[in-house]
Amino acid sequence: MSDRISSVLTEHRQFPPSTDARKGAHISGAAALKRLKAKADADPVAFWEGAARALHWQAPWKQALQWKVPQAKWFVGGRLNAAENCLDRHLQTPRANKAALIWEGEPGETRTLTYRQLHRDVSRFANVLLGLGVKKGDVVGIYMGMVPEAVVAMLACARIGATHNVVFGGFSADAVAERMNDSGAVVLITQDVAMRRGTTVELKLAADAAAKRCRGLKHLIVFRRGNGTVPMKAGRDHWWHELMEAAPATCPPVGLDAEHPLFILYTSGSTGKPKGILHTTGGYLTQAAWTHKHIFDLRDDDVYFCTADIGWITGHSYIVYGPLANGATVVMYEGAPTYPEPDRFWAMIERHAVTIFYTAPTAIRAFMKSGESWPRRYDLSSLRLLGTVGEPINPEAWMWYHSVIGGGRCPIVDTWWQTETGAIMISPLPGATTTTPGTATQPLPGILADVVHKDGTPCKPNEGGLLVITHPWPSMLRTIFGNDERYRQTYWSEFPKSRTCPGWYFTGDGARKDKKGNIWIIGRVDDVVNVSGHRLGTAEIESALVSHKTVAEAAVVARPDEVKGNALVAFVTLKHGVAPKNLDRLKAELREHVGAEIGHIAKPDEIRFAEALPKTRSGKIMRRLLRELVTGGAVQGDTTTLEDLSVLETLRADED
Ligand code: PRX
Numbered sequence: 001m002s003d004r005i006s007s008v009l010t011e012h013r014q015f016p017p018s019t020d021a022r023k024g025a026h027i028s029g030a031a032a033l034k035r036l037k038a039k040a041d042a043d044p045v046a047f048w049e050g051a052a053r054a055l056h057w058q059a060p061w062k063q064a065l066q067w068k069v070p071q072a073k074w075f076v077g078g079r080l081n082a083a084e085n086c087l088d089r090h091l092q093t094p095r096a097n098k099a100a101l102i103w104e105g106e107p108g109e110t111r112t113l114t115y116r117q118l119h120r121d122v123s124r125f126a127n128v129l130l131g132l133g134v135k136k137g138d139v140v141g142i143y144m145g146m147v148p149e150a151v152v153a154m155l156a157c158a159r160i161g162a163t164h165n166v167v168f169g170g171f172s173a174d175a176v177a178e179r180m181n182d183s184g185a186v187v188l189i190t191q192d193v194a195m196r197r198g199t200t201v202e203l204k205l206a207a208d209a210a211a212k213r214c215r216g217l218k219h220l221i222v223f224r225r226g227n228g229t230v231p232m233k234a235g236r237d238h239w240w241h242e243l244m245e246a247a248p249a250t251c252p253p254v255g256l257d258a259e260h261p262l263f264i265l266y267t268s269g270s271t272g273k274p275k276g277i278l279h280t281t282g283g284y285l286t287q288a289a290w291t292h293k294h295i296f297d298l299r300d301d302d303v304y305f306c307t308a309d310i311g312w313i314t315g316h317s318y319i320v321y322g323p324l325a326n327g328a329t330v331v332m333y334e335g336a337p338t339y340p341e342p343d344r345f346w347a348m349i350e351r352h353a354v355t356i357f358y359t360a361p362t363a364i365r366a367f368m369k370s371g372e373s374w375p376r377r378y379d380l381s382s383l384r385l386l387g388t389v390g391e392p393i394n395p396e397a398w399m400w401y402h403s404v405i406g407g408g409r410c411p412i413v414d415t416w417w418q419t420e421t422g423a424i425m426i427s428p429l430p431g432a433t434t435t436t437p438g439t440a441t442q443p444l445p446g447i448l449a450d451v452v453h454k455d456g457t458p459c460k461p462n463e464g465g466l467l468v469i470t471h472p473w474p475s476m477l478r479t480i481f482g483n484d485e486r487y488r489q490t491y492w493s494e495f496p497k498s499r500t501c502p503g504w505y506f507t508g509d510g511a512r513k514d515k516k517g518n519i520w521i522i523g524r525v526d527d528v529v530n531v532s533g534h535r536l537g538t539a540e541i542e543s544a545l546v547s548h549k550t551v552a553e554a555a556v557v558a559r560p561d562e563v564k565g566n567a568l569v570a571f572v573t574l575k576h577g578v579a580p581k582n583l584d585r586l587k588a589e590l591r592e593h594v595g596a597e598i599g600h601i602a603k604p605d606e607i608r609f610a611e612a613l614p615k616t617r618s619g620k621i622m623r624r625l626l627r628e629l630v631t632g633g634a635v636q637g638d639t640t641t642l643e644d645l646s647v648l649e650t651l652r653a654d655e656d
Pocket of ligand 1: 267313314388392417420508521523618
């Protein structure tokens with residue numbers, strides 16, 4: 001059987017950078033990028049050293065990279081503090097009184113924290129942690145919603161050298177307990193309640209249930225977001241505001257080794273037990289800051305809105321560390337995008353005159369589904385740049401984003417990266433790259449990536465293969481917390497160091513590179529199916545389905561088939577207001593449509609209409625569950641990361 005992945009989606013529309021996008025850009029024009037890339041790729045270490053010099057170091061590094069596969073150390077011997085870089089160094093500049101965070105609560109209130117104010121709160125809270133006995137190297141859990149205090153808590157940890165472990169506020173007590181125990185956390189910071197979809201989420205009660213099973217947890221700090229009517233356990237639980245009142249407002253940032261662990265973040269991907277991804281300080285901050293500045297082409301007067309949750313890596317790197325290191329103004333939103341109506345983001349863009357907007361394809365598709373009359377009500381003319389992250393964006397959604405949200409004038413940066421990579425790796429640079437809907441284009445300067453066969457030989461143009469990173473990069477994960485062997489197995493065993501290979505990082509993604517060198521992500525290799533000897537990326541078939549006028553979202557999985565090896569089953573949700581009279585006719589039409597878009601081999605054998613698809617809390621479709629549903633008829637695997645269990649119940653009921 002061939003190991004080749006057939007990639008069959010073709011898309012040729014091209015969007016070169018406009019004169020406006022080139023004007024004043026940090027990297028302006030294709031020729032400038034080409035020169036920069038040639039130099040950086042020839043000596044990535046020197047390139048990243050240059051990027052690191054944009055940070056404030058308490059002591060310079062002695063060696064830029066120490067690399068013994070798969071252990072990397074960047075900026076060895078250097079000392080710095082991430083919170084000092086995000087806060088203190090702006091205080092000597094006109095940015096001191098600039099808004100660092102503009103926060104909007106779900107009920108509608110707003111709060112602005114300038115760099116000076118954020119610095120004061122972080123220093124106070126750092127003293128609170130020290131007062132509770134937290135020491136350098138201790139792990140501190142953060143289980144909060146999207147409130148400024150979550151950012152304060154993260155930076156306060158960084159200030160004293162504690163390692164934070166943020167757990168997404170939508171996770172259950174079980175998930176919190178597992179992550180606290182695995183990381184050995186000593187303190188957990190939470191809220192009485194969080195605000196979500198017009199109601200309250202009982203975070204403190206969940207934290208209590210988790211704490212019962214975590215022997216190492218000594219203290220719970222509770223931020224009062226609601227009315228504060230939650231049980232408090234004497235000696236263990238403390239109110240945030242009471243501790244803050246008593247804490248001094250100065251706390252010098254400690255100088256930390258460049259390789260000091262900044263945070264652990266558990267991945268909640270679609271498969272397996274969560275992995276504690278460990279990121280360190282100097283390399284992580286270098287790449288987070290460089291990418292944020294250049295990919296979003298940041299200017300001092302920008303208002304930047306990233307819709308991710310700080311419980312995910314995007315929130316860590318592109319709400320907190322990257323933007324604040326660059327002295328940006330960050331808009332932060334507490335609640336659901338559809339509250340009270342599906343226009344919340346557009347209203348916020350108008351209200352805060354947002355210039356840069358960064359969101360996920362799943363959100364874009366949801367907005368497409370609710371219709372363009374919502375964004376049309378608002379003045380979105382402040383926007384000048386759009387970004388996406390998290391999964392391949394189907395060209396249909398890209399075009400909608402481009403025309404309806406971006407007014408046809410904003411470049412779109414489709415940014416490919418992972419929790420493990422810490423920062424963006426493949427992306428257009430808006431003043432220099434010609435974009436095409438559906439591709440994240442090319443690796444950044446200083447990032448060496450390739451698409452190869454299983455035996456390590458490079459794929460020919462447009463031949464599908466495996467995406468690998470062939471040279472270490474500053475913000476790479478250093479290990480899976482407490483499990484070096486799983487780290488090596490998961491990422492470094494597919495292409496280990498050998499006579500012919502220096503040892504490559506395997507991303508787990510299938511991809512193809514076109515003739516221009518643009519990389520098209522086909523999806524996780526777990527989501528690649530073999531039909532009649534062709535390995536097809538389910539993402540491409542989904543993309544074809546979604547390009548049909550009736551379809552809002554689609555997920556394609558395989559079930560074993562005697563003849564073809566696998567048969568394709570497509571779960572399809574229809575757009576609002578689409579009510580076909582004849583479902584069978586629509587099924588046939590969709591199959592023909594995929595046949596026309598991609599080819600006969602990709603036509604789904606079966607199409608099932610669904611009200612909704614099962615998703616992780618970060619919005620990724622859980623194809624694993626659908627796969628189990630179509631193969632065994634029942635779902636036995638782990639469903640703890642599923643956002644809405646009722647979706648699965650409905651799909652199961654449809655089955656019966
Ligand atoms: O499959 C790729 C997909 O998301 C995976 C990483 O997921 P996670 O660690 O949760 O991080 C998401 C936020 C960085 C990748 O292996 N992915 C992410 N961005 C893109 C993408 N697939 C295609 N295009 C992207 N822009």
